Amino acid sequence: MSTPAAETDTVVYPESDGKPRADNTLRWDWMVKIVGELREVFAGREVFVAGDLFWYPVKGDPGTVTAPDALVAFGRPPGYRGSYKQWEEGGVAPQVVFEVLSPSNTREEMDAKRRWYDRHGVEEYYFIDPYGDQLLGWVRQEGKLEPVYPMKGFVSPRLGVRFDVNGEVRLFAPDGREFRTREERVEEIQAELHKTAVAFER
Secondary structure: OOOOOOHOOOOOOOOOOOOOOOOOOOHHHHHHHHHHHHHHHHHOOOOOEEOOEEEOOOOOOOOOEEEEOOOEEEEOOOOOOOOOOHHHOOOOOOOEEEEEOOOOOOOOHHHHHHHHHHHHOEEEEEEEOOOOOEEEEEEEOOOEEEOOOOOOOEEEEOOOOEEEEEOOOOEEOOOEEEEEHEEEHHHHHHHHHHHHHHHHHH
């Protein structure tokens, strides 16, 4: 009796498509900022956060794949993944995804991504255009991703992150701290440590 392709070891799920992870520093900084800040928010919890990681929702079908600029999967342990194979993650689809616009992205491409996320069970999808300072969001309601309006002041049901757009896109952690680049965050932490050290010496 033949074995279904999904059950053999011959199916290959690539971990890269050979393309650069980001085509400019602004987009890369946004990707790193989102992933880094969310990892800090959910540190010590059963939440997996990754950026630009291939997500395969269907076992045996490596052609059905996408790589969100950031994804968050609640109920999955943090740690290394070569890719996110949903059937190896208890069947859990990432509940939240982010996309950061690249100058090479077309409207049709971004619409196709939204439909893909809708079809595969994403609960919240956020789109950031750092060039036009545009922020869009969709949240699943009655089985379908529906647009959020207005996004200014909106709080993600899953993340507790607050969004703002007023001349520029800004994100705030549940404790009110604004999302920063990794360099800015390191400077903040160093300043906090210095302040603590000075207070201790007194």
